[in-house]
Amino acid sequence: xxxxxxxxxxxxxxxxxxxxxxxxxxxxxxxxRRYEAWETARNNRLQRELDARRISSSSEYDFxxxxxxxxxxxxxxxxxxxxxxxxxxxxxxxxxxxxxIPAPQAELFHTSSRSSLGSNILxxxxxxxxxCGNLYPDYIFKSIEYSEWGIGPTYKGPLHxxxxxxxxxxxxxxxxxxxxxxxxxxxxxxxxxxxLLSLLLAQTxxxxxxxxxxxxxxxxxxxxxxxxxxxxxxxxxxxxxxxxFGNNPPDVVISSWMTPxxxxxxxxxxxxxxxxxxxYSAYFxxxxxxxxxxxxxxxxxxxxxxxxxxxxxxxxxxNWWEFVASERGKKKERGMISTEELKLNGNNxxxxxxxxxxxxxxxxxxxxxxxxxxxxxxxxxxxxxxVYESFSRKPKKLKKLKEGLSKILSVKDLKVH
Numbered sequence: 001x002x003x004x005x006x007x008x009x010x011x012x013x014x015x016x017x018x019x020x021x022x023x024x025x026x027x028x029x030x031x032x033r034r035y036e037a038w039e040t041a042r043n044n045r046l047q048r049e050l051d052a053r054r055i056s057s058s059s060e061y062d063f064x065x066x067x068x069x070x071x072x073x074x075x076x077x078x079x080x081x082x083x084x085x086x087x088x089x090x091x092x093x094x095x096x097x098x099x100x101i102p103a104p105q106a107e108l109f110h111t112s113s114r115s116s117l118g119s120n121i122l123x124x125x126x127x128x129x130x131x132c133g134n135l136y137p138d139y140i141f142k143s144i145e146y147s148e149w150g151i152g153p154t155y156k157g158p159l160h161x162x163x164x165x166x167x168x169x170x171x172x173x174x175x176x177x178x179x180x181x182x183x184x185x186x187x188x189x190x191x192x193x194x195x196l197l198s199l200l201l202a203q204t205x206x207x208x209x210x211x212x213x214x215x216x217x218x219x220x221x222x223x224x225x226x227x228x229x230x231x232x233x234x235x236x237x238x239x240x241x242x243x244x245f246g247n248n249p250p251d252v253v254i255s256s257w258m259t260p261x262x263x264x265x266x267x268x269x270x271x272x273x274x275x276x277x278x279x280y281s282a283y284f285x286x287x288x289x290x291x292x293x294x295x296x297x298x299x300x301x302x303x304x305x306x307x308x309x310x311x312x313x314x315x316x317x318x319n320w321w322e323f324v325a326s327e328r329g330k331k332k333e334r335g336m337i338s339t340e341e342l343k344l345n346g347n348n349x350x351x352x353x354x355x356x357x358x359x360x361x362x363x364x365x366x367x368x369x370x371x372x373x374x375x376x377x378x379x380x381x382x383x384x385x386x387v388y389e390s391f392s393r394k395p396k397k398l399k400k401l402k403e404g405l406s407k408i409l410s411v412k413d414l415k416v417h
Contacts, residue, residue: 046097061236061244064101068109068235071098072216108240109214120194121158123226128374128382128408129321131159132314158196160257161279161348162312166369166411171254171277172204174307174352177361178274179251184208184230188250188271190241190264192218195226195233197256200372202231210250212236238267249273258296260284269300275361276303276353281313283347293351303353306361310412311348319343320404324383327390327397342404346412363414375409377402 050067057063071094078084078091098106121130171187179185189198189211195218198211211218211233218233219225226233236244249272256279258264268276278297285294299305323342354361379402380388391398 042096043100046100050097050100059244059246061240064105064108064243065235065240067094067097067101069219070094072235108237108243109235110237120225123196123199124373126158126372126374128162128317128376131374132162132317158194160281160314162314162317162374162408163197163200163372164311164375164409164411165371166366167311167350168200168204169366169369170307170363170414171201171252172206173363174275174277174361175207175252178354178358182251185251186210187252187254188212188241188245188273189254189256190238190268191255191258191262192233193256194218195231197254198231198233199226199228201254202228205230210234210244212238212241212244214240238264238271241271242267245271251275252277255279257281263296265296265300269303272355274355274358278349278351278353279311280349281347282349283313283315283345293349297351299353302356304356305351305417306354307352307363307417308415309350310346311350312344312346312408313348316344316346316348316408320401320408323401323404324387327387327394342400344404344407346407377405377409379405 053067054060054063057066071091074087074091074094077087081087175185175187185207187198187201187207187209189195189201189209190213192198192211192213193215195211195213198209201207202209207230209228209231211231212235214235214237216235219235234244251273252275253268253271253273254277255264255268258278258280280294280297282294285296287293288295288298293305293308319342376382379391382405383391391401
């Protein structure tokens with residue numbers, strides 16, 4: 001009498017049965033045929049389910065993204081409680097469905113580049129002490145716990161540069177002008193990370209914003225996700241964006257702090273937007289012969305550089321806080337500048353490229369610009385009373401602190417090319 005497992009899925013137990021002498025060569029052969037038949041039937045059933053999902057989806061992107069998000073949602077539920085049987089079964093089901101997706105399509109939702117994402121922090125809780133963070137986890141020694149100095153906690157923040165409200169107004173003006181009179185120009189941010197910059201643009205109420213990133217942090221269930229009626233945060237690489245927009249390109253594409261190992265510039269140009277906005281740190285880039293702009297972001301054929309300005313990087317913010325920390329006598333940390341030195345480089349660069357043929361685009365300064373909470377220059381609010389009192393007893397150092405903060409928060413002059 002031959003010995004067979006009750007379910008083909010128990011194939012993983014076969015080596016155990018072999019050691020126990022419970023199987024023979026003949027039973028091996030019969031079982032393999034049974035398992036192959038079962039696997040073929042299962043894949044056919046899964047393929048029919050995929051075909052039905054594809055037919056019911058509004059686009060190929062919606063089909064792939066919907067399946068991918070179901071997979072990641074079930075994965076999150078499963079690992080939250082691995083003993084929950086229904087969650088494990090559901091996760092296995094979506095994982096088997098995803099395995100039938102051809103590799104070129106599956107790769108639209110994966111990235112091999114190093115993640116530079118920081119913490120998702122509720123918008124209302126963002127301050128100058130937590131909005132900026134480190135570029136990579138291996139620089140974690142620069143994430144100082146300022147709370148032990150009485151200044152309030154800092155994190156690996158959601159952005160690597162400090163956006164100001166007036167800069168968002170500049171972006172909005174450009175989008176409105178190149179869109180040719182549309183009520184709500186469409187803006188796409190590729191490599192959107194956590195989606196905070198996309199949120200800031202959506203909050204203007206004048207733009208329809210889509211933020212895309214292959215990292216799950218942009219939409220992951222159970223995490224802090226940024227929401228707004230004018231905002232969609234979706235999974236996917238820049239290639240997935242081509243699938244999403246198809247022959248109806250966005251008016252503006254934004255890339256903020258593109259990682260050094262992932263050059264998306266060709267993908268962005270392939271989307272054929274009317275305007276491209278690049279935000280990057282000159283510190284991490286190879287600069288042109290004049291030392292002004294990154295060679296990676298040189299205008300591609302069909303585009304020209306129209307505007308640019310400098311801004312505040314994460315290092316400027318951290319260096320300012322390190323200067324604050326010096327007043328508490330904290331020892332110099334590994335890899336840090338001297339805390340007595342307030343060094344602000346302003347290496348953040350913002351470039352606006354317009355498609356050739358687009359003219360008469362201008363940027364005007366708001367008469368009464370609003371400000372974000374992190375743009376406050378009130379030292380009595382930024383510092384704890386004892387730290388502020390300590391600086392007050394040293395007028396020269398206090399003046400240096402105020403000048404540094406003013407430089408960090410200022411919106412730099414616009415350069416027209």
